[in-house]
Amino acid sequence: MSKQQQKSALSESESKPASGNVSAESAKKIRNFRKNRSSEKELLKGLLEGNKTALGRGITLIESNQKSHQKQAEFLIEGALPHAQKSIRIGITGVPGVGKSTFIESFGSYLIEKGKKVAVLAVDPSSSVSHGSILGDKTRMEKLVTEKNAFIRPSPSGDSLGGVARKTRESIILCEAAGFDVILIETVGVGQSETTVHSMTDFFLLLKLAGAGDELQGIKRGIVEMADAIVINKADGDNQKAARDAKLEFNRALQLYPLKESAWKPEVKLCSALYHEGISDVWEMISDFKEKVDENGFFQHNRLEQNKFWLYQTINDYLKSRFYEDSKVKEELKRQLQLIENNETTAFAAAKHLLSLA
Amino acid sequence: MSKQQQKSALSESESKPASGNVSAESAKKIRNFRKNRSSEKELLKGLLEGNKTALGRGITLIESNQKSHQKQAEFLIEGALPHAQKSIRIGITGVPGVGKSTFIESFGSYLIEKGKKVAVLAVDPSSSVSHGSILGDKTRMEKLVTEKNAFIRPSPSGDSLGGVARKTRESIILCEAAGFDVILIETVGVGQSETTVHSMTDFFLLLKLAGAGDELQGIKRGIVEMADAIVINKADGDNQKAARDAKLEFNRALQLYPLKESAWKPEVKLCSALYHEGISDVWEMISDFKEKVDENGFFQHNRLEQNKFWLYQTINDYLKSRFYEDSKVKEELKRQLQLIENNETTAFAAAKHLLSLA
Incomplete structure (x- = not known):
């Protein structure tokens, strides 16, 4: 305008x-x-x-x-x-129990001490008003929630992942325009929501626990592939040895992956969000990352590619819903599926017929 | 009609x-x-x-x-x-050099001796008339090509994977109606073509070599996940020990995967296509598979699901191409991408505008 x-x-x-x-x-x-x-x-x-x-x-x-x-x-x-885009967007994922809320509480408070303004959003398509959601229970972030320079918002609820994604991306823009310069986007390791958060963030952080095998942690290989950092949480007390072992193991595993387009080599860090240990290390790493991708141009390039991705994604989703929600198509689809089941038509002939309707 | x-x-x-x-x-x-x-x-x-x-x-x-x-x-x-559907459709994949042609020559000849009629098709979207293609060089199947009960057809060329897939699926129907009861569909381990062949076959066979690591063989993990059998070829001469080791290793690896919907437990077999060893074993395994999935209903269920998949796939592909090939959309898309690049519009606003045009 x-x-x-x-x-x-x-x-x-x-x-x-x-x-x-x-x-x-x-x-x-x-x-x-x-x-x-x-x-x-x-x-x-x-x-x-x-x-x-x-x-x-x-x-x-x-x-x-x-x-x-x-x-x-x-x-x-x-x-x-015009006032957005001045932030770094950090995606944070990990299975339930890994300590995401405690990490965000500790990490967010640290950033605010450093003079940052921190917004915390969430992407959780399974959330709904009645069932609660991640970030829905703000008491889990007791300190952060009282900070003047923190803004915490639970996941939009009662919507498809596509709908949640659109709303979260638009919310990011408002947060940035309101001067929040670190945007943390939390998600759970369920379904496609991690891929979705990865495609709207600059840095993707995977929280893990020491001592639990990959199977136990329910982490899909694709998630490790997307990660810019693996942060092993609860590396305190009796856990310290196991955490150091896990760090070695993850470092070895990460070497098997091809170099990222960002030219950033994913790092493995230890932390104890509960005791605020290793938190400054994580921020230092992300600052290094930001400097590197600003310099090599990946930061801007990636944001543009993400925007293009969302453009095509939005169009394709809409084209499908417009077609399949057409009342003529709905009715005829049932009939064609029956014909396919009876081996009386091919998938292609049925598709052609349906496409002629709308 | x-x-x-x-x-x-x-x-x-x-x-x-x-x-x-x-x-x-x-x-x-x-x-x-x-x-x-x-x-x-x-x-x-x-x-x-x-x-x-x-x-x-x-x-x-x-x-x-x-x-x-x-x-x-x-x-x-x-x-x-009405005359099709009486066959078993077997997808065969493996990296170049693994001996796909020799395997098909040996396996196909064995089946013909057993009284079967064997059609061999290929899915290779990279093929073109000028550049040759898998199966394009029929001399690699010297014996099979002369058999009365064999029909060999190279990949349709000069088309997108979607186009090749449609043409191959329709060709399968004609082959089956012509009485061919074993349909072998060859593909190379490139891009999405393996997933495509997997979604049009009843049994998916992955050919491997002994002694070469996964990296060397360029096999993606997803392919192993799709396989109903891993057949280690060239298990002859000096290779026999390495082949047996590889069999153990693959058997171990396969145990990590969850049970397939077919309830079939993927098997690892050794063979030497060149010396016609282990070929009957492979067919016995596939016959066991067929018996099992006929009995538990997965065979028919899977074919129906594949047909539905192709119905939706065809529709969705067409909706996209119809939209993006619209001349108004084409022109305005360029402008909107520029606005996105200049940070003057969001992906969602741009999508909404483009959708209003067609």
């Missing part, structure tokens, strides 16, 4: 009586529109000033499935976009 | 003078149509009688990108479908 348009929208938002030329209904609509525009502009202003209440309300608009809220959200995102 | 229609089409094909009511142009069209219908019916008849020339011509129609040929191919496939 250009300066010009913004200005005219502003002047429109001053309250004027409806002219005699418009019906009462139209006048009401115009008043509502002006009022909404005005409140959106207020919201955007608050957001850009770093107001956490405004940020929270903005994300609520993004998460809403109401048409009018979506329009408002679009306005906010458009206004936020 | 019903019996009735077939009959009337037949009688139409007798040559009659064009009636005075139709133009010379229309009359020509009708004559051509009648002639084509007639030749298609001849072709289908030949095909169902097991005539290899008819089968070859049918597959040529499937492989053609001409509209009129496609119509003829559809007629053939429709007529073939």
Whole structure:
């Protein structure tokens, strides 16, 4: 949106009586529109000033499935976009019990002491209002939640992974525009959500435990492949020897993978989030990473590639849902599947027929 | 197509003078149509009688990108479908040099001695007329190529993997209708072609060499996961000890994988295709497999699931190509990608805009 348009929208938002030329209904609509525009502009202003209440309300608009809220959200995102992108986005994953919340509490508090503003988001498509979710229980981050420079938001709920992903990506933009310069995105090691978080972050951190085999930890090989760092948590007390052994083992395993496009060699770190040990090491590593990928151009390149990926992903998802939700297609699909089952048509003939309908 | 229609089409094909009511142009069209219908019916008849020339011509129609040929191919496939499905479809993969051609020559000849009719197809999206392809060089299967009960066809060329896959699947139907009861589908360990062949076969066989590490053999872990059998080829002469060691190792590795939906436990076999050793063992194993999956219902279930997979795959591919090949979309996509690059729009806003065009 250009300066010009913004200005005219502003002047429109001053309250004027409806002219005699418009019906009462139209006048009401115009008043509502002006009022909404005005409140959106207020919201955007608050957001850009770093107001956490405004940020929270903005994300609520993004998460809403109401048409009018979506329009408002679009306005906010458009206004936020030029002010975003100044952050580092860090994905954090690990199986339940590995200590993600404790790690984020410790890591986030450390960053705030260093003068950073830290936003914590989550991607958990299994979450729903009734069933609770990761980050839903803010008491698990007792200290962080009270910090002025921390913003914590549970996963948007009751939606498909695609929907959660879109909402989280848009929320990142608002957080960045509100001045948060470290964005932590938590996810659980379930289904496709790790791949999704990987494709919206700059640095992907895998939390592990010492002493538990890969099978026990339920970590898929693909996740290790995506990781920029493996951080072995709970490396304290009796666990220390096992943690050091695990570090050696992971270092050996990581050498088998081909060099990443970022030219970054994934590192293995030990930490004890509970005792705040090794936390500064993790941040130092991520700072090294940032410096390296800024220098070799991968940082910007990767963000652009991620944006393109999401463009195509969004289009392809929509094309499919538009097609399969067509009522004619829905009905005929059942019939064609039956014909296939009876060996009376081929998959290709059935596809061709269905495609002729919509 | 019903019996009735077939009959009337037949009688139409007798040559009659064009009636005075139709133009010379229309009359020509009708004559051509009648002639084509007639030749298609001849072709289908030949095909169902097991005539290899008819089968070859049918597959040529499937492989053609001409509209009129496609119509003829559809007629053939429709007529073939009720007579297909009586075979076992075996996918065979392995890196270049592992001896796929020698294995197929030896295995195919063995099956023919056992009274089977063997069709050999290939899926190789990298092949093209000028560059040769797997199976393109039939001299590598000197014996098999001369057998009355063998039919060998190189990969359709000059097409995307999606196109090759469709053509191969349709060719399988014609081969089966022509009475071929063992269909071997060869592919190379490149890109997605193994996954593609896996999704059109009943049994997936991975050929390996003894003594070469996984890295050297360039086998991705996902391929081992798909395999119903690992056959270690060239287990002869000095190689025998290494082959036995490799068998132990693979057996150990296979135990780590979860049970397959088919309830079949993948086996590791040794063979020497060159010296025709271990070949009967491989067939015995596949017969055991077939018996087991016939009994537990997986065979039919899997074929149905594969058909459904191809239905959705075909539709989704087409939806995408229809969208991205739209001239308005093409042009605007460039502009939106530029806006994304300049950080002037989000991936989602760009997607929404593009979707409004087509």
